[in-house]
Amino acid sequence: MERKGLYIDYLFNSKEKFKEDLIERVNKIKDIIKKVEKIYNGNSKILIKDKAIIDLKETLILALSYMAMSNSNKVKEYKDKVIQKLAYIRENRVLTLDQYKEAYNLLEQILEL
Amino acid sequence: MDTNLQYSYQIPDLKTRFQIGFGNIIEQIIELLTYSGISTDTKTFDDEELKYKLRAAIAYALALLGSTWGYSISAKTQMEVQIAKESLKALFDRIVTDPEITYPELLDIYYELIQKVSIILNYGTPIPQPKTGTYDIT
Numbered sequence: 001m002e003r004k005g006l007y008i009d010y011l012f013n014s015k016e017k018f019k020e021d022l023i024e025r026v027n028k029i030k031d032i033i034k035k036v037e038k039i040y041n042g043n044s045k046i047l048i049k050d051k052a053i054i055d056l057k058e059t060l061i062l063a064l065s066y067m068a069m070s071n072s073n074k075v076k077e078y079k080d081k082v083i084q085k086l087a088y089i090r091e092n093r094v095l096t097l098d099q100y101k102e103a104y105n106l107l108e109q110i111l112e113l
Numbered sequence: 114m115d116t117n118l119q120y121s122y123q124i125p126d127l128k129t130r131f132q133i134g135f136g137n138i139i140e141q142i143i144e145l146l147t148y149s150g151i152s153t154d155t156k157t158f159d160d161e162e163l164k165y166k167l168r169a170a171i172a173y174a175l176a177l178l179g180s181t182w183g184y185s186i187s188a189k190t191q192m193e194v195q196i197a198k199e200s201l202k203a204l205f206d207r208i209v210t211d212p213e214i215t216y217p218e219l220l221d222i223y224y225e226l227i228q229k230v231s232i233i234l235n236y237g238t239p240i241p242q243p244k245t246g247t248y249d250i251t
Contacts (some may be wrong), residue, residue, distance in 0.1 A: 058147045064220065065143075068227035079224060089219040090150045 018092040024058040026107045036097055060086050063110045072113045081106055120142045127180040136175040142166050164208050171205045174230050190236050
């Protein structure tokens with residue numbers, strides 16, 4: 001995914017802008033899901049890998065950064081889930097469509113913080 | 114041709130300079146966390162470089178904290194600065210003392226670091242200092 005500048009600059013100087021960027025990235029993950037569902041007729045066991053996985057990992061790491069700035073008491077729960085998800089992806093390199101969707105749902109919840 | 118040009122310039126304060134340095138290294142850490150465990154045609158992303166960059170980022174965070182000396186801070190904040198300093202040193206030690214440190218633990222350290230730096234950046238207010246001048250290139 002193309003970078004728009006220093007993430008951390010967004011994060012520290014404009015949390016709003018950082019969130020906008022994160023929303024855009026989460027929407028891109030949603031688009032990937034739609035495409036895969038369309039191509040593979042909603043087969044939930046289809047494996048997602050390569051660029052789509054890299055995009056998801058990067059978005060999860062940015063979501064983790066976003067959470068580090070949040071005062072919400074739900075952060076701890078989400079933080080652990082994000083770290084577990086990232087660790088799982090690192091080990092397995094691929095996700096089924098269902099697992100990919102789970103990660104997307106997690107990102108959606110984080111955006112509501 | 115005018116060879117006696119004068120340019121005005123701005124000197125960023127110490128804290129701003131450390132903040133930029135910290136931002137640059139965090140960019141690299143995000144990339145290393147993303148590609149961790151992956152081999153491309155040109156590079157294998159093991160976690161050694163990630164550990165090294167995280168240590169460097171913590172050093173920058175300590176420098177940021179140290180640069181608050183040029184700021185006006187309350188006694189309460191001074192105490193918080195001391196606590197933040199110890200926390201950052203503890204994060205640094207976690208990386209140095211555990212050669213078997215795992216990827217999830219490194220993610221946790223990254224999270225803690227961002228959290229602490231976001232607080233550090235709010236410490237104190239700058240004491241006004243002359244920041245502009247002219248630079249004679251002749």
